[in-house]
Amino acid sequence: MSLLTVRSLVKSFGTNTVVKDFNLTMRDSEFISLLGPSGCGKTTVLRMVAGFEKPSTGAIEIDGQNVTNLRPNQRKIGMMFQSYALFPNLTVTGNVAFGLKVTGTPSDEITRRVDEMLSMVGLSGFGSRYPYQLSGGQQQRVALARAIAPRPRVLLLDEPLSALDAKIRVALRSEIRAIQRELGITTLFVTHDQEEAMAMSDRVVVMNGGRAEQVGTPDEIYNLPASRFVAEFIGALNLLPATLRDPATGHVETAIGMISLGRTINQSVGSAVTLAFRPESLRLMSLSEPTLGQEFVGRLVTREFLGAIVRFRAEVAGHLTLGIDCFNRAGGTLPQVGDEVRLGIHSEEILLLQ
Amino acid sequence: MRGRFAIGPTLITVAALLYFFVPLYAAFQFSLQMKRGTLSFAAYGSVFQDGVFINAVTFSIMASAAAIILGAILVVPTAYWVRLRLPKLRPLVEFISLLPLIIPPVVLVFGQIRMFGSSSYLPLTTSDWGTNVLLVIGYVVLSMPYMFRAVDNGMAAIDIATLTEAAESLGASRFRIVTTIIFPNIRVAVVSGAFLTFSICLGEFAIASLLNRPAFGPYMVQLGQDRAYEPAALAIMSFALTWVLMALMQAFAHMKPGQKLFFRIPFKKKSPTP
Ligand SMILES: Nc1ncnc2c1ncn2[C@@H]1O[C@H](COP(=O)(O)OP(=O)(O)OP(=O)(O)O)[C@@H](O)[C@H]1O
Ligand SMILES: [Mg+2]
Numbered sequence: 001m002s003l004l005t006v007r008s009l010v011k012s013f014g015t016n017t018v019v020k021d022f023n024l025t026m027r028d029s030e031f032i033s034l035l036g037p038s039g040c041g042k043t044t045v046l047r048m049v050a051g052f053e054k055p056s057t058g059a060i061e062i063d064g065q066n067v068t069n070l071r072p073n074q075r076k077i078g079m080m081f082q083s084y085a086l087f088p089n090l091t092v093t094g095n096v097a098f099g100l101k102v103t104g105t106p107s108d109e110i111t112r113r114v115d116e117m118l119s120m121v122g123l124s125g126f127g128s129r130y131p132y133q134l135s136g137g138q139q140q141r142v143a144l145a146r147a148i149a150p151r152p153r154v155l156l157l158d159e160p161l162s163a164l165d166a167k168i169r170v171a172l173r174s175e176i177r178a179i180q181r182e183l184g185i186t187t188l189f190v191t192h193d194q195e196e197a198m199a200m201s202d203r204v205v206v207m208n209g210g211r212a213e214q215v216g217t218p219d220e221i222y223n224l225p226a227s228r229f230v231a232e233f234i235g236a237l238n239l240l241p242a243t244l245r246d247p248a249t250g251h252v253e254t255a256i257g258m259i260s261l262g263r264t265i266n267q268s269v270g271s272a273v274t275l276a277f278r279p280e281s282l283r284l285m286s287l288s289e290p291t292l293g294q295e296f297v298g299r300l301v302t303r304e305f306l307g308a309i310v311r312f313r314a315e316v317a318g319h320l321t322l323g324i325d326c327f328n329r330a331g332g333t334l335p336q337v338g339d340e341v342r343l344g345i346h347s348e349e350i351l352l353l354q
Numbered sequence: 355m356r357g358r359f360a361i362g363p364t365l366i367t368v369a370a371l372l373y374f375f376v377p378l379y380a381a382f383q384f385s386l387q388m389k390r391g392t393l394s395f396a397a398y399g400s401v402f403q404d405g406v407f408i409n410a411v412t413f414s415i416m417a418s419a420a421a422i423i424l425g426a427i428l429v430v431p432t433a434y435w436v437r438l439r440l441p442k443l444r445p446l447v448e449f450i451s452l453l454p455l456i457i458p459p460v461v462l463v464f465g466q467i468r469m470f471g472s473s474s475y476l477p478l479t480t481s482d483w484g485t486n487v488l489l490v491i492g493y494v495v496l497s498m499p500y501m502f503r504a505v506d507n508g509m510a511a512i513d514i515a516t517l518t519e520a521a522e523s524l525g526a527s528r529f530r531i532v533t534t535i536i537f538p539n540i541r542v543a544v545v546s547g548a549f550l551t552f553s554i555c556l557g558e559f560a561i562a563s564l565l566n567r568p569a570f571g572p573y574m575v576q577l578g579q580d581r582a583y584e585p586a587a588l589a590i591m592s593f594a595l596t597w598v599l600m601a602l603m604q605a606f607a608h609m610k611p612g613q614k615l616f617f618r619i620p621f622k623k624k625s626p627t628p
Contacts, residue, residue, distance in 0.1 A: 051522075072523055073522045076525070081516055083513060085513070085516040087521070087535050087539075089539050089611050098526070102530065130610070130611045146524070147523070147524075150525065
């Protein structure tokens with residue numbers, strides 16, 4: 001069952017088209033993130049779903065109902081803002097009860113529901129405080145309780161965590177996700193933090209220049225990027241220009257020698273392609289290890305210690321540098337800057353970008 | 355420079371204080387001299403014993419209260435809508451709100467009398483009730499520069515766009531948003547606008563006099579012509595009232611949500627008898 005459907009959405013401000021043919025189908029209880037660089041139109045899409053912006057063309061359906069022309073207060077949505085947007089004149093209880101009062105819920109039912117919501121976000125006993133008496137993290141929890149109290153059909157969140165400090169951000173994101181799962185609320189989440197999107201979402205929509213470049217699960221987005229933009233935007237990536245020599249066997253020629261991709265490539269001989277692989281796919285090999293398939297030598301030029309991971313950069317073929325991520329295992333010895341090293345990679349971990 | 359006695363600024367300060375307090379003190383002393391040879395509050399007593407005074411004050415307080423309510427009802431939604439949806443019109447609206455400072459009240463009241471005089475389509479001036487309405491409307495216009503400014507500044511201090519969106523996403527109508535979210539959050543601004551309105555209306559002479567209303571302004575002028583000591587007493591009392599209003603404004607301005615300005619006298623809860 002699809003709960004939210006967005007069809008061919010286009011939005012222009014004057015002559016500037018900021019959302020172009022955007023499509024999305026969300027299943028019931030699904031958590032989807034809109035991820036993309038600043039200015040790619042994430043907020044604009046979310047605001048159109050909420051009803052704060054009118055689409056230039058296209059349609060939005062919630063639960064089978066066309067809401068494109070409904071005002072925001074008729075859409076039964078919940079929304080969380082980066083700036084919390086709690087009502088400063090109301091107590092925590094007043095804030096959470098606001099949406100319930102609007103719908104004319106009986107007062108004993110409101111009391112019960114507010115208590116339930118506050119205990120869900122871990123703020124029981126804070127009901128009589130005012131927003132200015134709460135920390136940022138607590139305010140955002142109240143905002144969550146307020147948004148979900150009237151049982152919205154869709155929950156919309158626009159970078160609700162970006163104003164918080166790193167520790168609270170990570171704690172709150174798993175809480176939001178847990179509550180979302182428990183209540184089964186269909187949720188659309190906007191972020192420009194890829195780790196946040198990967199960690200929280202059922203599916204991620206990677207946006208670029210107003211378009212959805214790829215829609216997929218976090219693994220699909222990371223391991224099988226559909227476009228060069230997605231591959232470069234998500235995670236770190238090594239790029240290696242190459243020329244196709246044999247489409248049937250997937251042999252390509254690069255500055256570090258011939259590489260066999262071991263699969264058929266649907267392009268003509270001699271066409272220019274780009275090979276891409278993640279720093280963690282590249283292995284530092286000891287002399288005794290058997291080959292992984294593809295192999296070349298390089299010289300380490302930098303070494304960054306990041307705790308769990310050690311990140312090297314190696315120079316290959318005299319002018320190219322490649323990133324290599326290694327786990328930092330206790331007892332293992334890792335090479336030093338200046339060492340000549342043997343690098344290996346499985347050919348199936350090499351992506352081909354057009 | 356630090357530690358040295360700054361003679362210039364001190365002289366200026368002293369001169370300013372003298373300029374302000376010497377006439378005030380003179381008026382105060384004069385107001386106490388109604389009884390020959392002794393200082394007494396007789397002039398004050400005489401003012402309060404005058405039934406016309408009480409009537410004038412009551413009338414003016416009622417008229418100002420009406421002007422405050424009407425002004426707030428007009429200004430709050432207007433300022434809200436202009437800020438939210440028509441930000442380009444703000445300079446124009448601001449300019450219009452300042453017009454009463456440029457156009458003399460006499461012009462305003464003549465306009466009113468011409469528009470709503472006995473031979474007009476809507477002859478408001480022919481009844482007391484109608485004339486009172488004109489007076490209140492005149493007060494609203496006079497206080498517009500202060501009311502609009504106060505309210506508009508109050509709205510600048512809160513993020514009305516996001517608060518409006520938050521309330522809308524929760525299903526609230528425009529009316530509910532203005533009355534339960536916007537208004538309470540700019541209450542301090544409205545109150546300070548109200549105090550300014552009140553002090554303007556209380557002393558206003560031209561409109562009340564030309565509409566022939568029994569307001570405090572015309573009363574004070576009349577008293578100044580008829581008596582010697584009582585006007586001084588009135589002037590001192592007006593000053594005192596203004597100061598009290600200023601103090602209240604400050605207290606309101608620094609109030610946090612949920613704080614009460616005055617302590618409530620706690621009622622003892624009756625414990626249930628076993
Ligand atoms: N009301 C508006 N009028 C004109 N242009 C607008 C308006 N709102 C957004 N834009 C433009 O639309 C583009 C997309 O904006 P949007 O806020 O959707 O980006 P975003 O993906 O949310 O970026 P960020 O990560 O920085 O929040 C931007 O170029 C912005 O300047
Ligand atoms: Mg944004």
